[in-house]
Amino acid sequence: MGFLDNYRKYKKFFREGKRIVNDPFFTQAQIATRKELKKEPSRTEIINFFIKTLSGTKYLEIGVRNPDHNFNKIACENKYSVDPGLEFKENPATFKMTSDVFFGKLRSETLTIPSNIQFDVIFIDGLHTADQVEKDLQNSLQYLSKDGVIILHDCNPPTEFHQRECFNFKNSPAKHNWNGTTWKAYYKFRHEPSLYSACFDTDWGVAVLSRKQFPAFNALEKIENRYFGYDILQNNRTRHLNLLDFNVWKNKL
Ligand SMILES: C[S@@+](CC[C@H](N)C(=O)[O-])C[C@H]1O[C@@H](n2cnc3c(N)ncnc32)[C@H](O)[C@@H]1O
Structure with a gap:
Protein backbone atom coordinates (compact mmCIF):
# COMPACT_ATOMS: atom_id res chain seq x y z
CA MET A 1 0.00 0.00 0.00
CA LYS A 39 -23.93 4.15 43.37
CA GLU A 40 -24.15 2.19 46.61
CA PRO A 41 -24.88 -0.30 48.10
CA SER A 42 -23.98 -3.25 45.89
CA ARG A 43 -26.27 -6.12 44.87
CA THR A 44 -24.30 -8.29 47.34
CA GLU A 45 -25.19 -6.07 50.31
CA ILE A 46 -28.87 -6.07 49.30
CA ILE A 47 -28.93 -9.87 48.91
CA ASN A 48 -27.25 -10.32 52.31
CA PHE A 49 -29.71 -7.85 53.86
CA PHE A 50 -32.71 -9.92 52.71
CA ILE A 51 -31.15 -13.24 53.77
CA LYS A 52 -30.56 -11.78 57.25
CA THR A 53 -33.99 -10.11 57.49
CA LEU A 54 -35.77 -13.33 56.50
CA SER A 55 -33.43 -15.54 58.57
CA GLY A 56 -33.01 -17.35 55.26
CA THR A 57 -31.15 -20.64 55.10
CA LYS A 58 -31.32 -21.46 51.37
CA TYR A 59 -29.89 -19.25 48.59
CA LEU A 60 -29.90 -19.91 44.84
CA GLU A 61 -27.95 -17.84 42.29
CA ILE A 62 -28.76 -18.19 38.58
CA GLY A 63 -25.76 -16.93 36.56
CA VAL A 64 -22.59 -16.74 38.64
CA ARG A 65 -19.60 -16.04 36.35
CA ASN A 66 -16.67 -15.41 38.76
CA PRO A 67 -18.07 -16.30 42.22
CA ASP A 68 -15.59 -13.92 43.91
CA HIS A 69 -17.67 -11.01 42.59
CA ASN A 70 -20.85 -11.99 44.46
CA PHE A 71 -21.60 -15.65 45.28
CA ASN A 72 -18.62 -16.16 47.62
CA LYS A 73 -19.60 -13.03 49.58
CA ILE A 74 -23.13 -14.25 50.32
CA ALA A 75 -23.69 -15.26 53.94
CA CYS A 76 -26.14 -18.17 53.98
CA GLU A 77 -26.08 -21.70 55.41
CA ASN A 78 -26.93 -23.46 52.13
CA LYS A 79 -25.87 -21.89 48.85
CA TYR A 80 -26.44 -23.25 45.35
CA SER A 81 -25.51 -21.85 41.96
CA VAL A 82 -26.40 -22.54 38.32
CA ASP A 83 -24.27 -21.55 35.32
CA PRO A 84 -23.45 -23.19 31.97
CA GLY A 85 -20.01 -21.52 32.09
CA LEU A 86 -20.25 -19.21 29.10
CA GLU A 87 -18.23 -16.33 30.54
CA PHE A 88 -15.88 -17.87 33.13
CA LYS A 89 -13.87 -20.91 32.07
CA GLU A 90 -13.34 -22.37 35.57
CA ASN A 91 -17.12 -22.34 36.20
CA PRO A 92 -17.24 -23.58 39.80
CA ALA A 93 -21.09 -23.48 39.84
CA THR A 94 -22.91 -26.16 41.86
CA PHE A 95 -24.98 -27.03 38.77
CA LYS A 96 -23.09 -26.55 35.50
CA MET A 97 -26.06 -26.13 33.18
CA THR A 98 -28.53 -23.51 31.96
CA SER A 99 -31.35 -22.44 34.26
CA ASP A 100 -33.93 -24.18 32.01
CA VAL A 101 -32.06 -27.50 32.31
CA PHE A 102 -31.64 -26.96 36.06
CA PHE A 103 -35.36 -26.43 36.70
CA GLY A 104 -36.24 -29.33 34.37
CA LYS A 105 -33.95 -31.66 36.32
CA LEU A 106 -35.19 -30.31 39.66
CA ARG A 107 -38.76 -31.10 38.60
CA SER A 108 -37.85 -34.60 37.41
CA GLU A 109 -35.94 -35.33 40.64
CA THR A 110 -32.62 -35.93 38.92
CA LEU A 111 -30.54 -33.50 40.99
CA THR A 112 -28.73 -33.98 44.29
CA ILE A 113 -31.19 -31.60 46.01
CA PRO A 114 -34.82 -32.51 46.85
CA SER A 115 -37.45 -31.55 44.26
CA ASN A 116 -39.58 -29.89 46.97
CA ILE A 117 -36.78 -27.51 48.00
CA GLN A 118 -37.88 -23.96 48.89
CA PHE A 119 -35.31 -21.21 48.51
CA ASP A 120 -35.54 -18.11 50.71
CA VAL A 121 -33.64 -15.89 48.29
CA ILE A 122 -33.20 -16.51 44.55
CA PHE A 123 -30.89 -14.15 42.66
CA ILE A 124 -31.59 -14.15 38.91
CA ASP A 125 -28.57 -12.89 36.97
CA GLY A 126 -28.18 -15.37 34.08
CA LEU A 127 -29.12 -14.69 30.47
CA HIS A 128 -30.33 -11.08 30.34
CA THR A 129 -33.04 -11.36 27.70
CA ALA A 130 -36.65 -10.60 28.65
CA ASP A 131 -37.86 -14.01 27.42
CA GLN A 132 -35.32 -15.95 29.47
CA VAL A 133 -35.80 -13.78 32.56
CA GLU A 134 -39.56 -14.39 32.33
CA LYS A 135 -38.92 -18.16 32.31
CA ASP A 136 -36.47 -17.83 35.22
CA LEU A 137 -39.06 -15.84 37.17
CA GLN A 138 -41.85 -18.34 36.51
CA ASN A 139 -39.65 -21.29 37.49
CA SER A 140 -38.23 -19.51 40.54
CA LEU A 141 -41.69 -18.71 41.89
CA GLN A 142 -42.38 -22.46 42.11
CA TYR A 143 -39.37 -22.97 44.38
CA LEU A 144 -39.66 -19.87 46.55
CA SER A 145 -40.50 -20.13 50.25
CA LYS A 146 -43.69 -18.39 51.44
CA ASP A 147 -41.94 -15.22 52.61
CA GLY A 148 -39.01 -15.56 50.21
CA VAL A 149 -37.77 -12.98 47.70
CA ILE A 150 -36.56 -13.09 44.12
CA ILE A 151 -33.84 -10.56 43.38
CA LEU A 152 -33.22 -9.50 39.79
CA HIS A 153 -30.10 -7.70 38.64
CA ASP A 154 -29.90 -5.08 35.83
CA CYS A 155 -33.47 -3.77 35.96
CA ASN A 156 -32.67 -0.05 35.66
CA PRO A 157 -30.73 0.55 32.42
CA PRO A 158 -29.51 4.18 32.42
CA THR A 159 -29.73 4.61 28.63
CA GLU A 160 -31.37 2.80 25.74
CA PHE A 161 -27.93 1.57 24.69
CA HIS A 162 -27.37 -0.26 27.98
CA GLN A 163 -30.62 -2.16 27.36
CA ARG A 164 -29.74 -3.20 23.79
CA GLU A 165 -30.63 -6.78 22.88
CA CYS A 166 -27.27 -7.76 21.44
CA PHE A 167 -24.66 -8.51 24.13
CA ASN A 168 -21.85 -8.80 21.58
CA PHE A 169 -22.26 -5.31 20.08
CA LYS A 170 -19.50 -3.45 21.95
CA ASN A 171 -19.35 -0.40 19.62
CA SER A 172 -22.51 0.93 21.24
CA PRO A 173 -22.41 4.21 23.21
CA ALA A 174 -22.68 2.01 26.35
CA LYS A 175 -19.50 0.19 25.20
CA HIS A 176 -19.30 -3.28 26.83
CA ASN A 177 -21.78 -2.37 29.59
CA TRP A 178 -24.95 -4.41 29.09
CA ASN A 179 -28.14 -4.67 31.12
CA GLY A 180 -30.00 -6.51 28.38
CA THR A 181 -33.79 -6.49 28.33
CA THR A 182 -34.25 -7.80 31.89
CA TRP A 183 -36.27 -4.70 32.84
CA LYS A 184 -39.05 -5.76 30.43
CA ALA A 185 -39.66 -9.03 32.30
CA TYR A 186 -39.56 -7.17 35.62
CA TYR A 187 -42.02 -4.53 34.34
CA LYS A 188 -44.33 -7.32 33.11
CA PHE A 189 -44.25 -9.15 36.48
CA ARG A 190 -45.02 -5.86 38.26
CA HIS A 191 -48.55 -6.34 36.92
CA GLU A 192 -48.95 -9.71 38.64
CA PRO A 193 -51.48 -9.00 41.44
CA SER A 194 -50.09 -11.69 43.77
CA LEU A 195 -46.63 -10.09 43.80
CA TYR A 196 -45.18 -6.95 45.37
CA SER A 197 -42.03 -5.37 44.04
CA ALA A 198 -39.55 -2.53 44.12
CA CYS A 199 -36.30 -1.75 42.34
CA PHE A 200 -33.42 -0.31 44.34
CA ASP A 201 -31.67 2.47 42.46
CA THR A 202 -28.13 1.13 42.67
CA ASP A 203 -25.80 -1.32 40.87
CA TRP A 204 -27.78 -1.11 37.56
CA GLY A 205 -31.13 -1.66 39.31
CA VAL A 206 -31.58 -4.38 41.93
CA ALA A 207 -35.25 -5.40 41.77
CA VAL A 208 -36.96 -7.47 44.46
CA LEU A 209 -40.23 -9.39 44.00
CA SER A 210 -42.11 -11.24 46.71
CA ARG A 211 -45.50 -12.55 47.78
CA LYS A 212 -44.98 -10.82 51.11
CA GLN A 213 -45.56 -7.05 51.12
CA PHE A 214 -42.52 -5.20 52.36
CA PRO A 215 -43.00 -1.47 53.11
CA ALA A 216 -43.29 0.62 49.90
CA PHE A 217 -43.41 -2.48 47.69
CA ASN A 218 -46.36 -2.38 45.29
CA ALA A 219 -47.78 -3.70 42.00
CA LEU A 220 -48.94 -1.94 38.83
CA GLU A 221 -52.56 -2.19 37.74
CA LYS A 222 -52.62 -0.87 34.21
CA ILE A 223 -50.18 -1.78 31.42
CA GLU A 224 -49.00 1.61 30.16
CA ASN A 225 -46.01 0.42 28.15
CA ARG A 226 -47.52 -2.27 25.93
CA TYR A 227 -44.58 -2.44 23.54
CA PHE A 228 -41.88 -2.05 26.20
CA GLY A 229 -40.63 1.18 24.64
CA TYR A 230 -37.53 2.68 26.20
CA ASP A 231 -38.88 6.27 25.96
CA ILE A 232 -41.95 5.30 27.98
CA LEU A 233 -39.73 3.67 30.61
CA GLN A 234 -37.55 6.78 30.70
CA ASN A 235 -40.54 9.11 31.20
CA ASN A 236 -42.12 6.94 33.93
CA ARG A 237 -39.04 5.28 35.40
CA THR A 238 -39.74 5.89 39.11
CA ARG A 239 -43.33 4.65 39.01
CA HIS A 240 -42.99 1.87 36.44
CA LEU A 241 -40.02 0.31 38.26
CA ASN A 242 -41.02 1.49 41.77
CA LEU A 243 -37.51 2.90 42.03
CA LEU A 244 -36.39 3.35 45.65
CA ASP A 245 -33.25 4.48 47.44
CA PHE A 246 -32.15 1.41 49.43
CA ASN A 247 -30.64 3.31 52.38
CA VAL A 248 -33.69 5.57 52.79
CA TRP A 249 -35.99 2.52 52.54
CA LYS A 250 -33.94 0.48 55.03
CA ASN A 251 -33.82 3.29 57.59
CA LYS A 252 -37.62 3.51 57.57
CA LEU A 253 -38.09 -0.20 58.40
C1 LIG B 1 -23.75 -11.24 34.57
S1 LIG B 1 -22.99 -12.79 34.78
C2 LIG B 1 -23.38 -13.20 36.45
C3 LIG B 1 -22.73 -12.30 37.45
C4 LIG B 1 -22.87 -12.68 38.92
N1 LIG B 1 -24.21 -13.06 39.28
C5 LIG B 1 -22.42 -11.54 39.80
O1 LIG B 1 -23.26 -10.99 40.54
O2 LIG B 1 -21.24 -11.20 39.78
C6 LIG B 1 -24.05 -13.81 33.83
C7 LIG B 1 -23.76 -15.30 33.91
O3 LIG B 1 -24.91 -15.97 33.43
C8 LIG B 1 -24.52 -17.14 32.79
N2 LIG B 1 -25.59 -17.59 31.89
C9 LIG B 1 -25.78 -17.30 30.58
N3 LIG B 1 -26.86 -17.94 30.12
C10 LIG B 1 -27.39 -18.63 31.17
C11 LIG B 1 -28.51 -19.48 31.33
N4 LIG B 1 -29.34 -19.76 30.31
N5 LIG B 1 -28.74 -20.02 32.55
C12 LIG B 1 -27.92 -19.74 33.60
N6 LIG B 1 -26.84 -18.94 33.51
C13 LIG B 1 -26.58 -18.39 32.31
C14 LIG B 1 -23.23 -16.77 32.07
O4 LIG B 1 -22.46 -17.92 31.82
C15 LIG B 1 -22.60 -15.78 33.06
O5 LIG B 1 -21.65 -16.44 33.86
Missing part, protein backbone atom coordinates in the same frame (compact mmCIF):
# COMPACT_ATOMS: atom_id res chain seq x y z
CA GLY A 2 1.44 3.36 -1.04
CA PHE A 3 1.81 6.50 1.06
CA LEU A 4 -1.32 8.09 -0.43
CA ASP A 5 -3.48 5.01 0.29
CA ASN A 6 -2.23 4.91 3.87
CA TYR A 7 -2.90 8.63 4.27
CA ARG A 8 -6.50 8.21 3.01
CA LYS A 9 -7.06 5.20 5.28
CA TYR A 10 -5.86 6.98 8.44
CA LYS A 11 -7.71 10.16 7.53
CA LYS A 12 -10.92 8.08 7.32
CA PHE A 13 -10.19 6.42 10.72
CA PHE A 14 -9.54 9.83 12.26
CA ARG A 15 -12.81 11.29 10.90
CA GLU A 16 -14.83 8.27 12.05
CA GLY A 17 -13.16 8.33 15.48
CA LYS A 18 -13.74 12.06 15.90
CA ARG A 19 -17.40 11.64 14.96
CA ILE A 20 -17.84 8.95 17.63
CA VAL A 21 -15.87 10.74 20.35
CA ASN A 22 -17.94 13.91 19.85
CA ASP A 23 -21.29 12.15 19.45
CA PRO A 24 -23.56 13.30 22.33
CA PHE A 25 -25.12 9.81 22.60
CA PHE A 26 -21.65 8.39 23.31
CA THR A 27 -20.63 11.09 25.80
CA GLN A 28 -23.98 10.93 27.64
CA ALA A 29 -23.93 7.13 27.85
CA GLN A 30 -20.43 7.22 29.29
CA ILE A 31 -21.45 9.84 31.89
CA ALA A 32 -24.43 7.63 32.80
CA THR A 33 -22.15 4.58 33.18
CA ARG A 34 -19.76 6.45 35.49
CA LYS A 35 -22.69 7.72 37.59
CA GLU A 36 -24.14 4.21 37.91
CA LEU A 37 -20.81 2.70 38.95
CA LYS A 38 -20.57 5.16 41.87
Whole structure:
Protein backbone atom coordinates (compact mmCIF):
# COMPACT_ATOMS: atom_id res chain seq x y z
CA MET A 1 0.00 0.00 0.00
CA GLY A 2 1.44 3.36 -1.04
CA PHE A 3 1.81 6.50 1.06
CA LEU A 4 -1.32 8.09 -0.43
CA ASP A 5 -3.48 5.01 0.29
CA ASN A 6 -2.23 4.91 3.87
CA TYR A 7 -2.90 8.63 4.27
CA ARG A 8 -6.50 8.21 3.01
CA LYS A 9 -7.06 5.20 5.28
CA TYR A 10 -5.86 6.98 8.44
CA LYS A 11 -7.71 10.16 7.53
CA LYS A 12 -10.92 8.08 7.32
CA PHE A 13 -10.19 6.42 10.72
CA PHE A 14 -9.54 9.83 12.26
CA ARG A 15 -12.81 11.29 10.90
CA GLU A 16 -14.83 8.27 12.05
CA GLY A 17 -13.16 8.33 15.48
CA LYS A 18 -13.74 12.06 15.90
CA ARG A 19 -17.40 11.64 14.96
CA ILE A 20 -17.84 8.95 17.63
CA VAL A 21 -15.87 10.74 20.35
CA ASN A 22 -17.94 13.91 19.85
CA ASP A 23 -21.29 12.15 19.45
CA PRO A 24 -23.56 13.30 22.33
CA PHE A 25 -25.12 9.81 22.60
CA PHE A 26 -21.65 8.39 23.31
CA THR A 27 -20.63 11.09 25.80
CA GLN A 28 -23.98 10.93 27.64
CA ALA A 29 -23.93 7.13 27.85
CA GLN A 30 -20.43 7.22 29.29
CA ILE A 31 -21.45 9.84 31.89
CA ALA A 32 -24.43 7.63 32.80
CA THR A 33 -22.15 4.58 33.18
CA ARG A 34 -19.76 6.45 35.49
CA LYS A 35 -22.69 7.72 37.59
CA GLU A 36 -24.14 4.21 37.91
CA LEU A 37 -20.81 2.70 38.95
CA LYS A 38 -20.57 5.16 41.87
CA LYS A 39 -23.93 4.15 43.37
CA GLU A 40 -24.15 2.19 46.61
CA PRO A 41 -24.88 -0.30 48.10
CA SER A 42 -23.98 -3.25 45.89
CA ARG A 43 -26.27 -6.12 44.87
CA THR A 44 -24.30 -8.29 47.34
CA GLU A 45 -25.19 -6.07 50.31
CA ILE A 46 -28.87 -6.07 49.30
CA ILE A 47 -28.93 -9.87 48.91
CA ASN A 48 -27.25 -10.32 52.31
CA PHE A 49 -29.71 -7.85 53.86
CA PHE A 50 -32.71 -9.92 52.71
CA ILE A 51 -31.15 -13.24 53.77
CA LYS A 52 -30.56 -11.78 57.25
CA THR A 53 -33.99 -10.11 57.49
CA LEU A 54 -35.77 -13.33 56.50
CA SER A 55 -33.43 -15.54 58.57
CA GLY A 56 -33.01 -17.35 55.26
CA THR A 57 -31.15 -20.64 55.10
CA LYS A 58 -31.32 -21.46 51.37
CA TYR A 59 -29.89 -19.25 48.59
CA LEU A 60 -29.90 -19.91 44.84
CA GLU A 61 -27.95 -17.84 42.29
CA ILE A 62 -28.76 -18.19 38.58
CA GLY A 63 -25.76 -16.93 36.56
CA VAL A 64 -22.59 -16.74 38.64
CA ARG A 65 -19.60 -16.04 36.35
CA ASN A 66 -16.67 -15.41 38.76
CA PRO A 67 -18.07 -16.30 42.22
CA ASP A 68 -15.59 -13.92 43.91
CA HIS A 69 -17.67 -11.01 42.59
CA ASN A 70 -20.85 -11.99 44.46
CA PHE A 71 -21.60 -15.65 45.28
CA ASN A 72 -18.62 -16.16 47.62
CA LYS A 73 -19.60 -13.03 49.58
CA ILE A 74 -23.13 -14.25 50.32
CA ALA A 75 -23.69 -15.26 53.94
CA CYS A 76 -26.14 -18.17 53.98
CA GLU A 77 -26.08 -21.70 55.41
CA ASN A 78 -26.93 -23.46 52.13
CA LYS A 79 -25.87 -21.89 48.85
CA TYR A 80 -26.44 -23.25 45.35
CA SER A 81 -25.51 -21.85 41.96
CA VAL A 82 -26.40 -22.54 38.32
CA ASP A 83 -24.27 -21.55 35.32
CA PRO A 84 -23.45 -23.19 31.97
CA GLY A 85 -20.01 -21.52 32.09
CA LEU A 86 -20.25 -19.21 29.10
CA GLU A 87 -18.23 -16.33 30.54
CA PHE A 88 -15.88 -17.87 33.13
CA LYS A 89 -13.87 -20.91 32.07
CA GLU A 90 -13.34 -22.37 35.57
CA ASN A 91 -17.12 -22.34 36.20
CA PRO A 92 -17.24 -23.58 39.80
CA ALA A 93 -21.09 -23.48 39.84
CA THR A 94 -22.91 -26.16 41.86
CA PHE A 95 -24.98 -27.03 38.77
CA LYS A 96 -23.09 -26.55 35.50
CA MET A 97 -26.06 -26.13 33.18
CA THR A 98 -28.53 -23.51 31.96
CA SER A 99 -31.35 -22.44 34.26
CA ASP A 100 -33.93 -24.18 32.01
CA VAL A 101 -32.06 -27.50 32.31
CA PHE A 102 -31.64 -26.96 36.06
CA PHE A 103 -35.36 -26.43 36.70
CA GLY A 104 -36.24 -29.33 34.37
CA LYS A 105 -33.95 -31.66 36.32
CA LEU A 106 -35.19 -30.31 39.66
CA ARG A 107 -38.76 -31.10 38.60
CA SER A 108 -37.85 -34.60 37.41
CA GLU A 109 -35.94 -35.33 40.64
CA THR A 110 -32.62 -35.93 38.92
CA LEU A 111 -30.54 -33.50 40.99
CA THR A 112 -28.73 -33.98 44.29
CA ILE A 113 -31.19 -31.60 46.01
CA PRO A 114 -34.82 -32.51 46.85
CA SER A 115 -37.45 -31.55 44.26
CA ASN A 116 -39.58 -29.89 46.97
CA ILE A 117 -36.78 -27.51 48.00
CA GLN A 118 -37.88 -23.96 48.89
CA PHE A 119 -35.31 -21.21 48.51
CA ASP A 120 -35.54 -18.11 50.71
CA VAL A 121 -33.64 -15.89 48.29
CA ILE A 122 -33.20 -16.51 44.55
CA PHE A 123 -30.89 -14.15 42.66
CA ILE A 124 -31.59 -14.15 38.91
CA ASP A 125 -28.57 -12.89 36.97
CA GLY A 126 -28.18 -15.37 34.08
CA LEU A 127 -29.12 -14.69 30.47
CA HIS A 128 -30.33 -11.08 30.34
CA THR A 129 -33.04 -11.36 27.70
CA ALA A 130 -36.65 -10.60 28.65
CA ASP A 131 -37.86 -14.01 27.42
CA GLN A 132 -35.32 -15.95 29.47
CA VAL A 133 -35.80 -13.78 32.56
CA GLU A 134 -39.56 -14.39 32.33
CA LYS A 135 -38.92 -18.16 32.31
CA ASP A 136 -36.47 -17.83 35.22
CA LEU A 137 -39.06 -15.84 37.17
CA GLN A 138 -41.85 -18.34 36.51
CA ASN A 139 -39.65 -21.29 37.49
CA SER A 140 -38.23 -19.51 40.54
CA LEU A 141 -41.69 -18.71 41.89
CA GLN A 142 -42.38 -22.46 42.11
CA TYR A 143 -39.37 -22.97 44.38
CA LEU A 144 -39.66 -19.87 46.55
CA SER A 145 -40.50 -20.13 50.25
CA LYS A 146 -43.69 -18.39 51.44
CA ASP A 147 -41.94 -15.22 52.61
CA GLY A 148 -39.01 -15.56 50.21
CA VAL A 149 -37.77 -12.98 47.70
CA ILE A 150 -36.56 -13.09 44.12
CA ILE A 151 -33.84 -10.56 43.38
CA LEU A 152 -33.22 -9.50 39.79
CA HIS A 153 -30.10 -7.70 38.64
CA ASP A 154 -29.90 -5.08 35.83
CA CYS A 155 -33.47 -3.77 35.96
CA ASN A 156 -32.67 -0.05 35.66
CA PRO A 157 -30.73 0.55 32.42
CA PRO A 158 -29.51 4.18 32.42
CA THR A 159 -29.73 4.61 28.63
CA GLU A 160 -31.37 2.80 25.74
CA PHE A 161 -27.93 1.57 24.69
CA HIS A 162 -27.37 -0.26 27.98
CA GLN A 163 -30.62 -2.16 27.36
CA ARG A 164 -29.74 -3.20 23.79
CA GLU A 165 -30.63 -6.78 22.88
CA CYS A 166 -27.27 -7.76 21.44
CA PHE A 167 -24.66 -8.51 24.13
CA ASN A 168 -21.85 -8.80 21.58
CA PHE A 169 -22.26 -5.31 20.08
CA LYS A 170 -19.50 -3.45 21.95
CA ASN A 171 -19.35 -0.40 19.62
CA SER A 172 -22.51 0.93 21.24
CA PRO A 173 -22.41 4.21 23.21
CA ALA A 174 -22.68 2.01 26.35
CA LYS A 175 -19.50 0.19 25.20
CA HIS A 176 -19.30 -3.28 26.83
CA ASN A 177 -21.78 -2.37 29.59
CA TRP A 178 -24.95 -4.41 29.09
CA ASN A 179 -28.14 -4.67 31.12
CA GLY A 180 -30.00 -6.51 28.38
CA THR A 181 -33.79 -6.49 28.33
CA THR A 182 -34.25 -7.80 31.89
CA TRP A 183 -36.27 -4.70 32.84
CA LYS A 184 -39.05 -5.76 30.43
CA ALA A 185 -39.66 -9.03 32.30
CA TYR A 186 -39.56 -7.17 35.62
CA TYR A 187 -42.02 -4.53 34.34
CA LYS A 188 -44.33 -7.32 33.11
CA PHE A 189 -44.25 -9.15 36.48
CA ARG A 190 -45.02 -5.86 38.26
CA HIS A 191 -48.55 -6.34 36.92
CA GLU A 192 -48.95 -9.71 38.64
CA PRO A 193 -51.48 -9.00 41.44
CA SER A 194 -50.09 -11.69 43.77
CA LEU A 195 -46.63 -10.09 43.80
CA TYR A 196 -45.18 -6.95 45.37
CA SER A 197 -42.03 -5.37 44.04
CA ALA A 198 -39.55 -2.53 44.12
CA CYS A 199 -36.30 -1.75 42.34
CA PHE A 200 -33.42 -0.31 44.34
CA ASP A 201 -31.67 2.47 42.46
CA THR A 202 -28.13 1.13 42.67
CA ASP A 203 -25.80 -1.32 40.87
CA TRP A 204 -27.78 -1.11 37.56
CA GLY A 205 -31.13 -1.66 39.31
CA VAL A 206 -31.58 -4.38 41.93
CA ALA A 207 -35.25 -5.40 41.77
CA VAL A 208 -36.96 -7.47 44.46
CA LEU A 209 -40.23 -9.39 44.00
CA SER A 210 -42.11 -11.24 46.71
CA ARG A 211 -45.50 -12.55 47.78
CA LYS A 212 -44.98 -10.82 51.11
CA GLN A 213 -45.56 -7.05 51.12
CA PHE A 214 -42.52 -5.20 52.36
CA PRO A 215 -43.00 -1.47 53.11
CA ALA A 216 -43.29 0.62 49.90
CA PHE A 217 -43.41 -2.48 47.69
CA ASN A 218 -46.36 -2.38 45.29
CA ALA A 219 -47.78 -3.70 42.00
CA LEU A 220 -48.94 -1.94 38.83
CA GLU A 221 -52.56 -2.19 37.74
CA LYS A 222 -52.62 -0.87 34.21
CA ILE A 223 -50.18 -1.78 31.42
CA GLU A 224 -49.00 1.61 30.16
CA ASN A 225 -46.01 0.42 28.15
CA ARG A 226 -47.52 -2.27 25.93
CA TYR A 227 -44.58 -2.44 23.54
CA PHE A 228 -41.88 -2.05 26.20
CA GLY A 229 -40.63 1.18 24.64
CA TYR A 230 -37.53 2.68 26.20
CA ASP A 231 -38.88 6.27 25.96
CA ILE A 232 -41.95 5.30 27.98
CA LEU A 233 -39.73 3.67 30.61
CA GLN A 234 -37.55 6.78 30.70
CA ASN A 235 -40.54 9.11 31.20
CA ASN A 236 -42.12 6.94 33.93
CA ARG A 237 -39.04 5.28 35.40
CA THR A 238 -39.74 5.89 39.11
CA ARG A 239 -43.33 4.65 39.01
CA HIS A 240 -42.99 1.87 36.44
CA LEU A 241 -40.02 0.31 38.26
CA ASN A 242 -41.02 1.49 41.77
CA LEU A 243 -37.51 2.90 42.03
CA LEU A 244 -36.39 3.35 45.65
CA ASP A 245 -33.25 4.48 47.44
CA PHE A 246 -32.15 1.41 49.43
CA ASN A 247 -30.64 3.31 52.38
CA VAL A 248 -33.69 5.57 52.79
CA TRP A 249 -35.99 2.52 52.54
CA LYS A 250 -33.94 0.48 55.03
CA ASN A 251 -33.82 3.29 57.59
CA LYS A 252 -37.62 3.51 57.57
CA LEU A 253 -38.09 -0.20 58.40
C1 LIG B 1 -23.75 -11.24 34.57
S1 LIG B 1 -22.99 -12.79 34.78
C2 LIG B 1 -23.38 -13.20 36.45
C3 LIG B 1 -22.73 -12.30 37.45
C4 LIG B 1 -22.87 -12.68 38.92
N1 LIG B 1 -24.21 -13.06 39.28
C5 LIG B 1 -22.42 -11.54 39.80
O1 LIG B 1 -23.26 -10.99 40.54
O2 LIG B 1 -21.24 -11.20 39.78
C6 LIG B 1 -24.05 -13.81 33.83
C7 LIG B 1 -23.76 -15.30 33.91
O3 LIG B 1 -24.91 -15.97 33.43
C8 LIG B 1 -24.52 -17.14 32.79
N2 LIG B 1 -25.59 -17.59 31.89
C9 LIG B 1 -25.78 -17.30 30.58
N3 LIG B 1 -26.86 -17.94 30.12
C10 LIG B 1 -27.39 -18.63 31.17
C11 LIG B 1 -28.51 -19.48 31.33
N4 LIG B 1 -29.34 -19.76 30.31
N5 LIG B 1 -28.74 -20.02 32.55
C12 LIG B 1 -27.92 -19.74 33.60
N6 LIG B 1 -26.84 -18.94 33.51
C13 LIG B 1 -26.58 -18.39 32.31
C14 LIG B 1 -23.23 -16.77 32.07
O4 LIG B 1 -22.46 -17.92 31.82
C15 LIG B 1 -22.60 -15.78 33.06
O5 LIG B 1 -21.65 -16.44 33.86
